Amino acid sequence: MNGGASRRGVWLAWAVQALLVLAVVAGAVWVGHHALEVLRARGVRSGFDFLTEPAGFSISEGWLDFDASQPFWRAFLAGLINTVRAAVPAAIFSVVLGTLIGIGRLAPHVLLRGICTAYVELLRNVPLLVQLLMLAFAMANLLPDPTEPVRLLPGVWLSKGGLSVPWPMVGEGGLHFEFPERGDFGVSGGAALSPEYVTIVAGLSFYSAAFVAEIVRAGILSVSQGQVLAGQALGLSPVQQLRIVVLPQALRVIVPSLTNQLLSLTKNSSLAVAVGYPELVSVANTTIGSNGRAFECIAIIMAVYLLLSLLISFGMNRYNARVALRGWQ
Secondary structure, eight states: OHHHHHHHHHHHHHHHHHHHHHHHHHHHHHHHHHHHHHHHHTTOOOSSGGGGSBOOOOOSSOSSOOOTTSBHHHHHHHHHHHHHHHHHHHHHHHHHHHHHHHHHTTOSOHHHHHHHHHHHHHHTTSOHHHHHHHHHHHHHHTSOOTTSOEEEETTEEEETTEEEEOEEEEETTEEEEEOOEEETTEEESSEEEOHHHHHHHHHHHHHHHHHHHHHHHHHHHTSOHHHHHHHHHTTOOHHHIIIIIIHHHHHHHHHHHHHHHHHHHHHHGGGGGGGTOOOHHHHHHHHHHHHOOHHHHHHHHHHHHHHHHHHHHHHHHHHHHHHOOTTOO
16 A cells, blocks of 8 residues: 555656646747747847758867858757867866865875865866966967977877877777877877867866865765774775775765766856857857857757756766665665
8 A cells, every 4th residue: 555655656746747847848938939929020030940051150170070061050069069079078087186186185195185275275266267268378378389299198299289199090900099299390190189179178177176176075074984994994905995985985975066066067168169169159159140040049059058967967866876875874
């Protein structure tokens, strides 16, 4: 009896949520339709029919080839791919770097703890846009010319022309990495990442890592000292205690807050327009300038970022369900 009532309660909850979603979607459709009707009544050309027309502009870089003769919808798709192309590596780098800095803030070594603290306090208190502009200035003025690149690591070269890194290639013998090589006129081979792309990925990574560090630090501190003492009693080294005992329990606190930070990072990628990287907002701005469809372009931006946010939330919620320690109160 109780099981049947429980199932009915679950179905009722899902039904209510489905109705709410339908109501929100219906409201959004009505608002959009009404706005278009108002624009048409005022003699303003409106509608999404422009998406099939030739764009008339090109996109400087990206994984999806695009030229001026192709339609607007493909331009928006190229912008979306460029947004994901920047946000995904930035998210990975920020989580790795933020985790290391968060752990460093709890290290017994005073100098290391001070450096990590200074990083967090500086990066999170300076606006991201300012940091992006500073990075763009450094890329354009402080780095050497492409003919004299700086070697950061074997096969990794940095200059005003961007960053050259090894890249997997498929050849006759199978998959192999092609390493960039310096020549008389610059670096050739591998993957060439533009200065704009390097700026937005580095800026998002460094900025978000400061917030991830605090999330990780709070998660570690949430684990009771008794768990650490239990690890010591088992003869675990400090690194093993962190990896086996502390971090798995800290994930209960880390993952929900980390989800919010990843959502912020993805939406902050829209600031790439300020440094000339052709992501979704940049494509929309160019489209508005060419045909004046401001309402439609803004609606597309809102819809795309909403979809990306929902996908991130869904994935992180599934991961949170996996790492949650059931039965702990």
